[in-house]
Amino acid sequence: MRLRLTPTNTTFFDLLAGSAQQLVGGADLLSRLLAAEPADRKPLAAELRDAEHAADESTHEIMRRLNQTFVTPFDRHDIYGLASGLDDCMDHMEEAGDLVVLYQVGTLPNRVHKQVDVLRRCAEITAEAMPRLRSMKDLADYWVEINRLENEADKSYRKLLAEMFRGGMDPMDVLRLKDIVDALEAAADSFESVANLVETIALKES
Amino acid sequence: MRLRLTPTNTTFFDLLAGSAQQLVGGADLLSRLLAAEPADRKPLAAELRDAEHAADESTHEIMRRLNQTFVTPFDRHDIYGLASGLDDCMDHMEEAGDLVVLYQVGTLPNRVHKQVDVLRRCAEITAEAMPRLRSMKDLADYWVEINRLENEADKSYRKLLAEMFRGGMDPMDVLRLKDIVDALEAAADSFESVANLVETIALKES
């Protein structure tokens, strides 16, 4: 195992920012997939799967770099946690998109589009925040906003559940839709986990 | 980040005991919610949500304290694990109560009340055990009893599943009930995780 003692051009901050930027692309693909006609969704799902594989590669690159670097800019367990958390966000978004195609869902309720809009916003501000880990400055706005967005996602999720279980909906449609909105809710929770970890890191490193 | 070198009045033991005490209140609210007439459940669910927010605050306080304390009474990763585990117990209990209202469930099977009685007992003995972390003494009875209680919860859960899938029950009712009993089972598992961690800590620190 070669030890890197001299910094390379690509730093952990760059790698984490890169992973977060991939989430912006992923959330955008997911949004377009949901809005597309069912017949047009398959290629978008394939793109989303590719995006998830690329995100996986980024995560592995960070892990490899962690194993080869003796001195890290902040606690290596936290770098690992961030990489892992960002990876979870992508996994859940890809899962949601995959199920929409697999389950041959038709039109989705408006609230589902709202859930995905929240995820797009989460991805944007996460990508904007990652570079600020260098200075550990001006991060509070980020985690405060993520917490607000996650509350919004949670409200949409709960309203969707209430609608689904009000009665009158075919059980198979409830099953399909529930798996999808569960995956979207899990994605929102993952964005919040990343923000909580950033808050912890900022507190420790201040 | 201000380092606290002199101990403050509220110790980690006090904070963990406080978190565990909140679980007693939460389990009690959950029990009353399940026993209430459907029309009377909403305010109890709101109280349970407040209890979950308060538990969240307690968990955050422990995390903040961990980041500011140089010397901890035992392994800081274990203090983190306990705080996190106690938080999971409350999250699952609140989720169960929330779904009972969201899904507009009517009367619940007796076995569900039995699951919640087990959770109340788990919360009580967990709250009693936390202060004994100071001395690391007389903790074996606690984790042995939690393991016994979790086995009881597991039996109730499996019998409920068998009943639900025996046939004759409306699929929508099965879906509603399964989500609720899954959350209660997850709460029981979380209490067991906390007890397992206490056992590990006691072994390490003895």
Add this chain to the structure above:
Amino acid sequence: MRLRLTPTNTTFFDLLAGSAQQLVGGADLLSRLLAAEPADRKPLAAELRDAEHAADESTHEIMRRLNQTFVTPFDRHDIYGLASGLDDCMDHMEEAGDLVVLYQVGTLPNRVHKQVDVLRRCAEITAEAMPRLRSMKDLADYWVEINRLENEADKSYRKLLAEMFRGGMDPMDVLRLKDIVDALEAAADSFESVANLVETIALKES
């Protein structure tokens, strides 16, 4: 707490190999359970539950040994992670077998048998790989093959989901089958997690 400074006859490598070997037995039991007539499944499920308890004991033995050993052959957090990961594999396999009996499922689709064949293969190569942790040599074939097997499992899983939701299947049957294939998919994911951790360990220790 007695510190063991002199190595005992049973090393961590032996213990991890033992845990992995238990997975071979568990996967075999699961395979026979699925293939059996419904009337003959109960005793096999009981054997599988015993296998899970034995695996639990093995995991606890590794944790106890970790708490008593000052110098470990590789990072103790990774030994913990491996033990924990192997335990997850058994838990998910036992859960799948338990649900097949609890839900009184009849004949299972061929693809479910295929999922279990993949798990049997995962267990075999995991058991073969564990002893090679001593030398950290010739492990790449193992994790590469596990990744290939997990992709196979994933394909079977997704095809099963597509079939279940195509339409025409009774919602209760979908519910039963989904829980079972979810548990089998979780088992495959757990085998992959173990392999990913072995890859990380091999990279660190090389």
